[in-house]
Amino acid sequence: MIDKLNYNLKSHNTFGIDAKCSRFLAFENEQEAQQVAEILRTSDTPYIIIGGGSNLLLTKDFEGIVVRSGITGYRFETDCRMVCGSGEVWDDIVALSIKAGYYGLENLSLIPGDVGASAVQNIGAYGVEAKDFICQVHAVEIATGRRCVFSNEDCRYGYRDSRFKHEWKNRYLITSVEYALQQQFAPRLHYGNISSELERRGIGNPTAQQVRDVIIDIRNAKLPDPKVMGNAGSFFMNPIVSREKYESLAAQYEQMPHYEIDASHVKIPAGWMIEQCGWKGQSLGRAGVYEKQALVLVNRGGATGDEIVTLCRQIQHDVQAKFGIDIHPEVNII
Numbered sequence: 001m002i003d004k005l006n007y008n009l010k011s012h013n014t015f016g017i018d019a020k021c022s023r024f025l026a027f028e029n030e031q032e033a034q035q036v037a038e039i040l041r042t043s044d045t046p047y048i049i050i051g052g053g054s055n056l057l058l059t060k061d062f063e064g065i066v067v068r069s070g071i072t073g074y075r076f077e078t079d080c081r082m083v084c085g086s087g088e089v090w091d092d093i094v095a096l097s098i099k100a101g102y103y104g105l106e107n108l109s110l111i112p113g114d115v116g117a118s119a120v121q122n123i124g125a126y127g128v129e130a131k132d133f134i135c136q137v138h139a140v141e142i143a144t145g146r147r148c149v150f151s152n153e154d155c156r157y158g159y160r161d162s163r164f165k166h167e168w169k170n171r172y173l174i175t176s177v178e179y180a181l182q183q184q185f186a187p188r189l190h191y192g193n194i195s196s197e198l199e200r201r202g203i204g205n206p207t208a209q210q211v212r213d214v215i216i217d218i219r220n221a222k223l224p225d226p227k228v229m230g231n232a233g234s235f236f237m238n239p240i241v242s243r244e245k246y247e248s249l250a251a252q253y254e255q256m257p258h259y260e261i262d263a264s265h266v267k268i269p270a271g272w273m274i275e276q277c278g279w280k281g282q283s284l285g286r287a288g289v290y291e292k293q294a295l296v297l298v299n300r301g302g303a304t305g306d307e308i309v310t311l312c313r314q315i316q317h318d319v320q321a322k323f324g325i326d327i328h329p330e331v332n333i334i
Contacts, residue, residue, distance in 0.1 A: 001035060002026035002070065009066065013053035014112060016230035017305050021066040028070040028087075030147065033140040033173045036067060040142050048334060049170060052089070054112035054232055055121060057333045059305030069116050071175055076100060080181045081135065086116030086174045090123070098208045102181040104133050107188055109212045110219045112226070112233060116174040120164040121330075122157045126215060127191030131157035133179040139172035148172065160237050160330055187211055191259075193218065222293040230299030231290065235312065236270040237330045249323060270319070270327045271295030277318040287311040309333060 007024035010016060022045065027033040040047050046064035050056055071085035074093060080102055084093050090113050094105045107128035117123065118130040119137045134157075137150045155162045164172065185208045189195045197214050198206050206214075224231055238259075246266035250256055253276075259267040274280065274294040281291035286303035287310070290296040297308055312329060319327050 001028065001032040007066070009053075009058060009062070011053075012050060012066075012068070013056045013058055014226035014230060014232055015057055015299050015303075015305070015308065016226070017058040017299070017303075019058040019061050019305070021062040021064065023065045024068075025065060026068045026070040026087075027173065028072075030071075030140065030175050033069070033071075033175050034145045034147075037140050037142045037145045037173060040065065040067070041145075047170065049173065051114040051117035051120070052112060054226070055117060055331055057232065057305050057308055057329075057331050059309060059333060062334060067173065069114065069174065076102065077178075080183055081178055082181055083176055083178045084115045085176055086114060086119075088115045089113075090115055090118055094212065097179075097181060098212060101183060103183070103185040103208050104128075104181045105179070106208050106211045107191070107194075107215060109215045115177050119155070119174055119177045120162060122160055122162050124160065126194060127188055129157070129159075131155075131162075133181060134177060135180040136178040137174060138176040138178070139174045141172055143171065147175075159240065223296060224290055224292075224298060229290075230303070231296050232331045234271075234295045235297040235329060235331055236274070236295060236315075236327045238267050238270050239325050239327055240265050240267050241325060242266075245325070268325070269295075273319045273323050273325065273327070274315055277315070277322055279315055279318070284311040284314060289315070305333070 004024045006020060008020050010018050025036050027036045047067060049067045069087040071087045074082060074084040074088060076082055082097055082102055091110050093115060094109050097105050107126040111123050111125055119134055123130045134152050137155060139148045141148050187206055194214055203210055223233060240261055243264055243266055246258060257269050257272050261267055271294040279289045280294040282289055283300060285307050286300050287307040288298050288300050290298050297311060316327055319325060
């Protein structure tokens with residue numbers, strides 16, 4: 001178990017914010033997770049649980065304990081199930097599953113973060129969400145130290161949402177996640193520009209690896225490398241609005257992109273609305289909006305968390321003023 005005091009978190013958040021915590025704990029197996037749970041429940045110190053830091057914005061030093069899973073490893077079980085340690089890098093798991101001939105996760109390629117975060121955040125991209133494959137989440141309850149197993153239904157997954165973000169927040173240490181995959185590859189190419197890019201490359205019947213390669217190239221083309229320019233990927237969630245609201249806006253903006261959710265609801269890309277408000281490529285101090293993708297807020301060098309929050313709030317204000325829609329951060333602001 002890693003146990004350090006006055007620990008710098010700069011390497012644990014992809015925005016590259018220079019902030020410290022009073023104590024940093026990382027567990028590397030279930031037994032150590034139980035030890036960490038005991039430390040947390042017997043201490044009066046506040047604590048937060050983080051993953052790879054790709055969904056985190058620090059606005060100041062954290063006067064408390066920061067906990068992270070360091071559990072790695074994976075195994076394949078019967079019925080095409082893949083069990084992964086919560087500290088495994090998510091994209092490594094996607095690559096390993098394809099290499100082993102287990103499919104389904106291809107559209108989630110290159111999403112930053114750890115396996116544990118996939119179960120908390122219900123990560124998603126290109127028409128696919130983690131909840132489509134999660135069958136069980138294994139965890140240690142902090143209040144008791146007991147081991148728990150949650151089904152997909154127990155977690156009540158929604159769009160970038162789960163019980164781990166609400167009533168279960170900071171109550172469990174996730175130790176592993178079990179995914180139900182397929183041995184028959186069934187590509188999902190209808191979302192975004194995957195199909196057009198495959199066609200441009202002359203690929204008519206793609207393999208899972210080819211789909212992964214295309215998605216990686218698309219993401220790399222529009223998302224900055226956090227090692228070069230601090231960011232957390234998509235900063236805002238795409239809002240889901242009533243069909244009446246969508247039709248009202250569509251009458252004003254003929255080229256407005258949208259995605260059908262059901263008969264009553266439509267998803268409108270937040271990035272498109274931000275771009276329509278003139279923010280794409282613009283900056284507010286040392287924080288800015290990425291010039292290739294308006295959904296991404298960036299640290300242009302030395303920005304504080306508060307500067308990025310100020311930019312976030314100004315964008316929210318402008319989108320509400322122009323479209324009458326509230327957009328909310330996907331990133332956890334501490």
